[in-house]
Amino acid sequence: MTAMHHLTTPDGIRLAYADTGGTGRPLLALHGAFGRGRPFLSLADRLGPDWRIVAPDQRGHGRSDRAADYGREAFLADTATLVERLDLAPCVLVGHSLGGLNAFQLAARRPDLVRAFVVVDMAAELPPHDSDWLDGLPETYGSLDALRTEIEARVSLGEPLHFLEGAVETDQGWRLRWHPDDMREVKRQVFGEHWADWYASDQPALVLRGGASPIVPDDIARRMLDRPNTRLATIDDGTHDFYLTHRTRFHDAVAEFLTTL
Incomplete structure (x- = not known):
């Protein structure tokens, strides 16, 4: 299993990240809201030693710290810090949902850090949708099955496993590493039009979307x-x-794009 590492950002947030290491070309994988970086390590199985996969838990997620700031600039600063501290530039970014927005905004604002990017089911314009399903979410559960049942009953958009990647067992029972209040703010900052950033860069890009996703x-x-x-x-x-339910096709699409660079 790839070990977890940590670094501290200039604003004091401790970020966890997994790194497959090696001398391959760098690829930074950015998960979506509620997710974790860990599932994207499976890209290494498809891409092989030619690519080094770095997969962080973004602020407020997984083993990284909660934060007071979940604005756009904070996420972009975190991503830039990872690229610079780990000497990845210029790297390929693969970002799902929230991570996709972070990827193309960083490409626009710090083109020196980004060789190319893949935006996974994220649009340059995202109308608000409610987060009511987070209301009254219990803090702990007696079992992982109970937590899974709760998520399945509440979530209408997304695969339950995406949310359960943040589950951990404690002495008090099973809980989610992310906090509902944090996720509401993360989502609020993602909504809106981001066309200016979308058109502001010219690195090679792949928009990879789900045909059954809205x-x-x-x-x-x-x-x-x-x-x-x-x-x-x-x-x-x-x-x-x-990226979870159609993993092979996801990996193949990313691999095909990388051959064009």
């Missing part, structure tokens, strides 16, 4: 293709978290 509808996908050096691929029956 996040990147056809009209938005066509607008995103107006950006230079941008490709579009669709996992036809994939929902928002197809």
Whole structure:
């Protein structure tokens, strides 16, 4: 198992990250809201030693610290810190949902750090949707099955395993590493139009969307293709978290894009 490492950001947040190591070209994998970096390590099985996979738990997630700030600039500063401290630049970014937004915004604002990027089921424009399912979420559960049942009953968009990656057993029972209040703020900061950042860079990019997901509808996908050096691929029956449910096709799409660089 790949060991977890830690670094501390300039604003004092301790970030956890996994690193497959080696001398391959660097790929930084950024998970979505509620997720963790760990599932993206499986990219190493497909890409082999030619690529070094670094997968952090972003602030407020997994083994990284909670924070007072979940704004756009805070997430981008964290990502830049990871790239610079680990000497990854210029690297490929693969970002799911929240991570996809972080990827293309960093490409726009710090092009020196980003060689290319893959945006996984994230649009340059995301209308608000409610987080009511987080209301009254218990802090602890008697078993992992009980936690899974609770998530399955509440979540309408997404694969339960995506949320359960943040589960941990404590002396008081099973709990989620992320806090509902933090996730509400993370999501609030993601909503809106980000077209200025989308069009502000020209590195090679892949928009990889789920055909059964509402996040990147056809009209938005066509607008995103107006950006230079941008490709579009669709996992036809994939929902928002197809990186888990359609792992082989996800890996193949990323690998194919990387051969074009």
